[in-house]
Amino acid sequence: MASKQAPVCVRMKGWPIIVAGGASGIGAGTVARLHSEGAIVQIFDINGEGAKEVADKYASDVSYQVVDVTNKKMCAQAVEKFANANGGMVQGLVNSVAYFGCKAFDAEKEDWDKSFSVNVVGYANMVTAVQPYMLEARKLKLSCSIVNVSSTSRSIAQVKRWTYNATKGAVSAMTRCMALDMGRDNIRVNAISPSWTWTPEVAKAAKEGGREKWEPVWGKFHMLNRIGNVEEVASAIAFLLSDDAGFVTGSDLACDGGYMAIGPERFGEDSSFAGSDY
Ligand SMILES: NC(=O)c1ccc[n+]([C@@H]2O[C@H](COP(=O)([O-])OP(=O)(O)OC[C@H]3O[C@@H](n4cnc5c(N)ncnc54)[C@H](O)[C@@H]3O)[C@@H](O)[C@H]2O)c1
Numbered sequence: 001m002a003s004k005q006a007p008v009c010v011r012m013k014g015w016p017i018i019v020a021g022g023a024s025g026i027g028a029g030t031v032a033r034l035h036s037e038g039a040i041v042q043i044f045d046i047n048g049e050g051a052k053e054v055a056d057k058y059a060s061d062v063s064y065q066v067v068d069v070t071n072k073k074m075c076a077q078a079v080e081k082f083a084n085a086n087g088g089m090v091q092g093l094v095n096s097v098a099y100f101g102c103k104a105f106d107a108e109k110e111d112w113d114k115s116f117s118v119n120v121v122g123y124a125n126m127v128t129a130v131q132p133y134m135l136e137a138r139k140l141k142l143s144c145s146i147v148n149v150s151s152t153s154r155s156i157a158q159v160k161r162w163t164y165n166a167t168k169g170a171v172s173a174m175t176r177c178m179a180l181d182m183g184r185d186n187i188r189v190n191a192i193s194p195s196w197t198w199t200p201e202v203a204k205a206a207k208e209g210g211r212e213k214w215e216p217v218w219g220k221f222h223m224l225n226r227i228g229n230v231e232e233v234a235s236a237i238a239f240l241l242s243d244d245a246g247f248v249t250g251s252d253l254a255c256d257g258g259y260m261a262i263g264p265e266r267f268g269e270d271s272s273f274a275g276s277d278y
Contacts, residue, residue, distance in 0.1 A: 011038075012039040012091075016040045016089060017034055017091060017093070018093050018094070019042070019044070019086060020093070021045060021051070021069075021149075022041070026149060026237075028230070029234035030053055030238070032231075033235060034094075034238060035061060035062050040061045041060070041229070043063075044078060044126070045066065048132025051065075051066065065081065069095075069097050071125070075128075079126075081189065083086035089134070089142065090133040090137065091134065091142055091144050092145055094146075094241070095123040095146070096135070098201070099114055099119055101114060101163055101164065102141070103160070103163045105160075112163060115164060119170075123148050130146070134182075134208075145189075146188070146189040147241055148191045149191070150168050150171040150172045150191040150193045151168040151195075152195060154191075154252070156260070166242060175191040175250070176252075179249045180250065185263060189249060190248060190253065192236055192237055192252070193253065193260075194228055195217045195222060195228060196259070197254065198221070198229060199230060200232070221259055221262075224257035224258055226257065227257070243254065275277075
């Protein structure tokens, strides 16, 4: 089920912004949103073909580099290249890469290593790489902001998802520390926590039947009775990046259709005392 999109405003004209994981899903939706808001966007992604496909949709101001965010040196070199093309500055970073491996009792060291090196260390590598170029931008009093894509999985139990959920808890915790360490420089750092959002990864989980079959099932977990769209997460990310969120830092915004706020009684279907109209 699609939702009505808010009219787009132009809040980030000329801002050099990196979207790590911009070749697909929420990252690709964020590229579209930031481009429409006037930003100069560069995709960092391990999937060069996908990144090119996204960048080619735009006539200008969207480019890409093939970057593996687990490689700290590669992150630093790629950020330097992007910054040098933009006056030695970077004003925005969105960390949206993910390794979705979900293991529990069966998790081996490699599963833990891969989960943490992509989902946590990868985010840290990118923040570390952009920070000096954000400090340059701050010398000119330009706005600087970072958004780390976490997940509602950061703080709930889900069946046999030790590895993934642990990384998302770490992303949210790390975001608060990053916000503290960059607050004095007026660089804002926030997390966003989406719930079920229709992306290629979720489509893979749906297997047969696609969104039509699974929307009514997964939608039930949400107050809004549907799952999210990448455009909706992208617009919340754009808000956090923009000056409209000028006094927001160290936060973790739920962009989840009410998934985290709903209680176990849900709409009261199974409660004798509910009196629900739903
Ligand atoms: N889709 C959802 O329902 C959902 C819900 C909550 C949170 N999230 C989070 O949102 C973010 C985006 O998820 P998505 O569903 O859009 O995923 P996606 O798979 O569509 O996109 C992730 C991108 O990251 C890239 N990537 C993976 N490893 C990389 C690496 N080492 N270096 C560089 N790029 C790498 C992939 O190539 C891909 O383009 C993730 O952090 C995910 O955990 C997604």
